[in-house]
Amino acid sequence: xxxxxxxxxxxxxxxxxxxxxxxxxxxxxxxxxxxxxxxxxxxxxxxxxxxxxxxxxxxxxxxxxxxxxxxxxxxxxxxxxxxxxxxxxxxxxxxxxxxxxxxxxxxxxxxxxxxxxxxxxxxxxxxxxxxxxxxxxxxxxxxxxxxxxxxxxxxxxxxxxxxxxxxxxxxxxxxxxxxxxxxxxxxxxxxxxxxxxxxxxxxxxxxxxxxxxxxxxxxxxxx
Numbered sequence: 723x724x725x726x727x728x729x730x731x732x733x734x735x736x737x738x739x740x741x742x743x744x745x746x747x748x749x750x751x752x753x754x755x756x757x758x759x760x761x762x763x764x765x766x767x768x769x770x771x772x773x774x775x776x777x778x779x780x781x782x783x784x785x786x787x788x789x790x791x792x793x794x795x796x797x798x799x800x801x802x803x804x805x806x807x808x809x810x811x812x813x814x815x816x817x818x819x820x821x822x823x824x825x826x827x828x829x830x831x832x833x834x835x836x837x838x839x840x841x842x843x844x845x846x847x848x849x850x851x852x853x854x855x856x857x858x859x860x861x862x863x864x865x866x867x868x869x870x871x872x873x874x875x876x877x878x879x880x881x882x883x884x885x886x887x888x889x890x891x892x893x894x895x896x897x898x899x900x901x902x903x904x905x906x907x908x909x910x911x912x913x914x915x916x917x918x919x920x921x922x923x924x925x926x927x928x929x930x931x932x933x934x935x936x937x938x939x940x941x942x943x944x945x
Contacts, residue, residue, distance in 0.1 A: 735769055739777035742767060747786055747797055748886045749852070758787060758795045784880055786887065800888055808884045813929050815878055816862060820909065820925045822869035824918040831868035832914045838864060839906055846899035854899055855886065861906055865913070902928075 743763060746752045758781075764774045778795050781787040788798040800808070823831075838861055845854040859882050866875045894902075905928040912921035 735773035736776040736780075739763065739767055739769060739774045740780055743774075743777055743781060744786065744883070747781070748883060750890045752797050754797050754799045754887065754890075756797050757790070758797065760795075784883070786883055798887070800884065804884075805888060808881060808888065809929075812878075812881050812885065813926065815874060815881065816865075816925055816929065817922055819862075819866040819869050819871060819874055819878065820913065820921045821918045822871060823865045823913050824916045824921050826870045827865075827868040827913055831864075832910060835861065835864060835868070835910050835913075839903060839910065842906065843900075843903045846903050849896050849899065851894060851899070854894075858902065858906075859886070865909075902932075905931075 743752070743758065752758060758778055760771055760774050760778060764771045767774070778787060782789070782795060786798055787795045790796040838857060842854065842857045842861065845851075845857055862882065863875055863878055866878050905924065909921055909924045909928065912918075912924055
């Protein structure tokens with residue numbers, strides 16, 4: 723494990739350790755089922771074990787880690803039932819988010835979404851999937867923020883973390899990246915018009931044509 727740069731002292735240490743471990747899980751650096759080694763992580767970050775232990779406890783609480791047979795913390799795996807539950811909850815919560823956004827979002831909020839989409843389009847054109855995934859997640863969370871639903875933002879962040887782990891072995895096709903941006907643009911257009919019914923319909927179509935959902939449907943047919 724490579725040692726990273728100097729981290730801020732006190733107060734932010736647990737958050738820094740949490741961000742480092744969570745990002746590693748979402749990128750697949752810590753694969754599903756692998757041990758999250760407290761000592762090695764602390765050494766890589768140049769920290770004591772205490773903030774790392776607190777960060778791991780937070781990830782356990784959020785569901786990205788689980789306790790293994792030997793009482794070690796592991797990157798959580800997901801059953802087929804979990805996969806279905808994640809999809810159902812994501813669609814339900816994002817539907818609430820986008821409908822409320824049509825009522826609550828300001829002009830400045832919509833402008834912020836459009837600027838984010840410019841960056842997303844650039845990532846798609848460059849086929850930079852890592853940046854694309856990060857910006858895609860920001861887009862969906864920004865809608866919930868603009869809808870003034872801070873508790874929902876937390877729930878969606880947790881669910882989208884699950885989705886990212888579940889789709890680690892499902893890279894997007896290059897042409898799909900551009901299609902996703904276009905779907906996002908159509909959703910923003912509906913939000914700007916205050917057209918909640920169209921925004922919801924576009925969101926549902928967007929979520930249900932993602933590679934993750936399609937792959938999950940195929941998986942369920944095989945089992």
